[in-house]
Amino acid sequence: MRTALTIAGSDSGGGAGIQADLKTFAALGVFGTSAITSVTAQNTVGVQEVYDLPPEFVGRQIDSVLDDIAIDAAKTGMLSSAAIIEVVAAKVKAHAIERLVVDPVMVAKGGAPLLRPDAVNALIEYLLPLALIVTPNVPEAEALTGLTITDLNEMRQAARQIHGLGPRCVVLKGGHLNGCAIDLLFDGSRFTELDAERIDTLHTHGTGCVFSAAIAAELAKGNPVPEAVASAKRFITAAIRHGFPLGKGVGPTDPIAAARDLESRNFEP
Numbered sequence: 001m002r003t004a005l006t007i008a009g010s011d012s013g014g015g016a017g018i019q020a021d022l023k024t025f026a027a028l029g030v031f032g033t034s035a036i037t038s039v040t041a042q043n044t045v046g047v048q049e050v051y052d053l054p055p056e057f058v059g060r061q062i063d064s065v066l067d068d069i070a071i072d073a074a075k076t077g078m079l080s081s082a083a084i085i086e087v088v089a090a091k092v093k094a095h096a097i098e099r100l101v102v103d104p105v106m107v108a109k110g111g112a113p114l115l116r117p118d119a120v121n122a123l124i125e126y127l128l129p130l131a132l133i134v135t136p137n138v139p140e141a142e143a144l145t146g147l148t149i150t151d152l153n154e155m156r157q158a159a160r161q162i163h164g165l166g167p168r169c170v171v172l173k174g175g176h177l178n179g180c181a182i183d184l185l186f187d188g189s190r191f192t193e194l195d196a197e198r199i200d201t202l203h204t205h206g207t208g209c210v211f212s213a214a215i216a217a218e219l220a221k222g223n224p225v226p227e228a229v230a231s232a233k234r235f236i237t238a239a240i241r242h243g244f245p246l247g248k249g250v251g252p253t254d255p256i257a258a259a260r261d262l263e264s265r266n267f268e269p
Contacts, residue, residue: 008077129166
């Protein structure tokens with residue numbers, strides 16, 4: 001059994017965060033473990049409140065998992081404070097986690113900030129240099145680089161700049177731009193475009209979490225970066241296709257239905 005660790009916040013509404021990550025790991029046949037960084041009071045309408053766990057307890061969770069269970073890959077999600085980021089980075093180094101996916105979660109789908117402004121520098125200084133892959137969307141890439149991104153050429157420029165911050169690979173997600181949903185993979189020397197149909201749906205809650213968790217799951221299975229990212233791209237496209245209305249706001253994507261969809265089409269997820 002391949003294993004993966006998610007270090008992220010809890011979404012009480014179940015559509016994103018730890019809950020989405022563990023559903024994705026299970027859908028892809030990987031055993032999921034977790035370390036919770038923050039607890040949110042959250043639903044499909046928005047985030048009502050955030051409670052950060054003490055940084056030392058976040059570290060204790062990571063130690064408890066990794067002192068006992070051999071982890072094949074890990075991912076980070078919501079790391080709201082500089083202190084939490086520093087602890088997570090220290091534990092990644094202490095446990096020599098090589099296959100690390102960093103999803104630089106900064107803002108919730110409804111617009112609520114999930115990363116404090118002073119934590120951005122900590123993310124850049126401590127965590128990005130440890131990442132095998134970082135997966136910013138366009139607004140996150142703009143925050144990390146100070147650039148304005150409106151097209152594919154500007155995505156390439158931003159990806160180069162983010163790569164210079166230390167991650168071995170950058171997957172810049174283009175879903176916020178118009179046209180096809182094109183993501184850009186940059187490994188320091190080569191760009192690979194991963195395009196997919198743009199699905200007209202409101203129900204996209206948890207998209208970034210599911211995508212980064214799918215990449216981590218594929219890395220845990222031993223797939224190299226290009227194959228892992230391409231498989232995750234197919235997976236998140238299917239998950240968005242099967243997104244459904246829930247509650248009064250933005251419904252979630254569906255990783256369970258995505259796995260069944262790809263299996264029925266004879267695609268490896």
